[in-house]
Amino acid sequence: MKFAAAHIKKNPAITMTELKKLAKKKKINIYPLIIGLAKNTLGMGRPKRKTAKKATAARRGPGRPAGRRGPGRPRKVADPAEAISNVLAHVRDLEREVVSLRAAMVKISDLAGRH
The missing domain is CATH 1.10.10 (Arc Repressor Mutant, subunit A)
Known part of the structure; x- marks a missing residue:
């Protein structure tokens, strides 16, 4: 060299x-x-990229602030206990939905069985 x-x-x-x-x-x-x-x-090499953050902020566009997450993404949760309670609440909601859908399926099968 x-x-x-x-x-x-x-x-x-x-x-x-x-x-x-x-x-x-x-x-x-x-x-x-x-x-x-x-x-x-000798100092004749290519210059290195300096600020990658500025480039991503420029691509983000003027409409979205820097800390905003993409559409459809859940919010960041700092407290793990809160995250677990949110998961449990979602599971309970899904269980209620399953019960209501099963009742609807029973009604549909009764109507289909009459003919």
Whole structure:
């Protein structure tokens, strides 16, 4: 990498093939990764992404605030006891619905059996 960095520092416009030819004379293998690392050590590399949060906020659009969850998603619950009570309440509601649907099925089967 020092070899590549030294030659890139001398000639920043050097191509990979030229660098490989120079390295081959010295019996050194040069790979694209080494060239990239050498450029990074010299400060010539690609800039890194700085703020990913700003990009997601921009995609979110002006209508939705930053902390808002998507449509159809339940609210975040901080208290686990409250979460459990919500689950139990939902189960009770489902049991009531099952009872009412069974009663409806009995009525339907009675009507179908009369004919």
